[in-house]
Amino acid sequence: MGGTDGVRTALRDAILRGRYGPRQRLIEAELAADLGAGRSAVRSALLQLASDGLVEIQPNRGARVREIPIAEAIEITEIRQAVESLVAARAAERIDDAQAAELRDLGERMAAAVRAGELMTYSDLNASLHVRLREIAQHATATRIVDQLNGQLVRHQFRLSLMPGRPGVSLGEHLAIVDAVLARDPERARAAMAAHIGSVIATLAALRDEA
Numbered sequence: 001m002g003g004t005d006g007v008r009t010a011l012r013d014a015i016l017r018g019r020y021g022p023r024q025r026l027i028e029a030e031l032a033a034d035l036g037a038g039r040s041a042v043r044s045a046l047l048q049l050a051s052d053g054l055v056e057i058q059p060n061r062g063a064r065v066r067e068i069p070i071a072e073a074i075e076i077t078e079i080r081q082a083v084e085s086l087v088a089a090r091a092a093e094r095i096d097d098a099q100a101a102e103l104r105d106l107g108e109r110m111a112a113a114v115r116a117g118e119l120m121t122y123s124d125l126n127a128s129l130h131v132r133l134r135e136i137a138q139h140a141t142a143t144r145i146v147d148q149l150n151g152q153l154v155r156h157q158f159r160l161s162l163m164p165g166r167p168g169v170s171l172g173e174h175l176a177i178v179d180a181v182l183a184r185d186p187e188r189a190r191a192a193m194a195a196h197i198g199s200v201i202a203t204l205a206a207l208r209d210e211a
Contacts, residue, residue, distance in 0.1 A: 007037045008045035015054050015065055022067035026055065052148055070208040073153055074201055080149050081197035083142050084130070088177055088193035089186035090137035099136050100182050106132065107178040114171045122167050129174060133181065160203055173199055 011031065014020055026046060032039045046063045049055040056066040068076075095103070106129050113122035134143045160166055173196035180189035 004041045004044040004048070007031075007035055007041045008048050010035055011042075011045055011049060012052070012054065015049070020065050022065050024065045025061075026063040026065065028062070068153070070204055074204050074208065076149050076153055077197060077201050077204060080146060080153075081194055081201065083145050083149075084133075084197060085190045085194045087134050087137045087139055087142050087146070088181060089190040090139055090142075091133045092181045092184050092186040092189040094138060095136050095181055095184065099132075102132060103129070103136075103178050103181060107175050110171055110174060114167050119167055122171070126170065126174065129178070133177075136181075160200065163203070166203065169199065170196070 011020075011026075020026065028039050028042050028046070031037075031042045035042070046055055046057065050057050050063070050066075053068075054066060055063050057063050106125060110122055110125045110129065113119075113125060130146075134146060173192070176192040177189060177196060180192045
């Protein structure tokens, strides 16, 4: 494997996919052997992932995967709500006809996945829709912020995607966003995204209160 950037990407993907679970120790020597990388590259990658909020460095104990409590996940999602609402509005202003066709197709595939009960497929398409909106919006700072926030939220997002009835609710919210962006209506797109992420916040709060 290459240098620090390659190691960081591989470790980040492994954490996000659940290969390394919350609070699991990340031992430099083992990671270096697994990744075919030098320990210095692994050490640098862990420090970067700590800055991203995915890893915590413990004095005299090394690194471990950081566990994100629901209360913190709610705060992060509140920030996401503000940033992604801006992204949706910007996408509505900038979208062209080819991009509109892509968004329409994504919405149709999301609806088909929910009808078929294919929750993992729906979850992947959900993520793809948000990524595509950021690409259409061409807002580099928003993209950087959301990428970092989403990395910290991935486990909670996965849990929400499997909740009974949640995909059907989420689908309607996403289709409202798509419709607003396709209509090239920035304020409607902003409101639709804010409503969708507000629903996510409310669901996380319900999980917190049940704990």
